[in-house]
Amino acid sequence: MPPSPITIRTASxxxxxxxxxxxxxxxxRTAITFEYTVPTLEDFRSRIxxxxxxxxYLVAECSGIAMGYAYASAFHPxxxxxxxxxxxxxxxEDARGTGIGTRLYGALEDILKQQNIINVNACIAYPNPGSISFHEKLxxxxxxxxxxxxxxxxxxxDMIWMEKILGDHPDVPGRLIPYPELGNGCIPS
Known part of the structure; x- marks a missing residue:
């Protein structure tokens, strides 16, 4: 993977x-997701x-080619x-081990902090040493x-939950700020 710079932006x-x-x-080919069937393009658009x-919902690009993506969702409604x-x-598959995942999660966590989210949780099929090691490193x-x-x-x-605390838990937390309200420029460079 690339000598070209990695760009992280909001997906569309x-x-x-x-x-x-x-x-x-x-x-x-994996149990990393428990879905059995690849979603339709329309279903995937709807998910985004x-x-x-x-x-x-962020995408990492190199020379205009999507190399990975990361997103957040409700832990519970x-x-x-x-x-x-x-x-x-x-x-x-061809971008693993290049630092793209670390960059994506870093940008995602920075935005979640701006939204006043404090706890982030990852649901991981087990065993999955690569994902577990990646999350532990972060x-x-x-x-x-x-x-x-x-x-x-x-x-x-099996399935495990891993958690990271992004900040202090104040006596009275600020309201969750929906992503669209943060406006442009909320993705750190």
């Missing part, structure tokens, strides 16, 4: 074909659009959980382990 529905091509191998109504988010990341720690809760590719998989 027009990125769906490129991002779906990154995601499809994870669905088809729904996410962006409240949370960041009830209002008391507004200060927690689930994070997800997918990097193209300061996540395992906070939950569920046994044989997913079945894919002819075997049972």
């Amino acid at each position: 529905v027009s990125d769906a074909p490129a991002l779906l091509s990154i995601y499809a191998p994870y669905v088809e 659009s729904r996410t962006l109504a409240r949370y960041p 009830r209002a008391a959980y507004d200060w927690s988010a689930e994070v997800s990341i997918y990097v193209s 300061g996540y720690r395992t906070v939950g382990h569920f046994t044989k809760c997913g079945y894919k590719l002819g075997k049972w998989w």
Whole structure:
């Protein structure tokens, strides 16, 4: 991977074909996602659009080619959980180990802090030493382990939750600021 600089920007529905091509191998050949069927292009566009109504959805590019993406979603839909988010990341097979994932998560976490989100959680199929090591390197720690809760590719998989605290838990937290309200320029360079 590239001598060219990596650009991180907000994804749009027009990125769906490129991002779906990154995601499809994870669905088809791994238990990293528990989906069995690759989503349709229209479904993927809808996922991006729904996410962006409240949370960041970022894409990392090199020379105009999408190399990975990361996004946040509600940890739980009830209002008391507004200060927690689930994070997800997918990097193209040929861009793993290049630092793109670290850059994506760094930008994502910076935006989540601006939104007043304090706890970030990652749901990870287990075993998955690469993802666990990646998250540990970024300061996540395992906070939950569920046994044989997913079945894919002819075997049972455990699932773990890893968590990172982005800041202090104030007595009265600021309101969750939806991503669109942050305006342009919220992605750190």
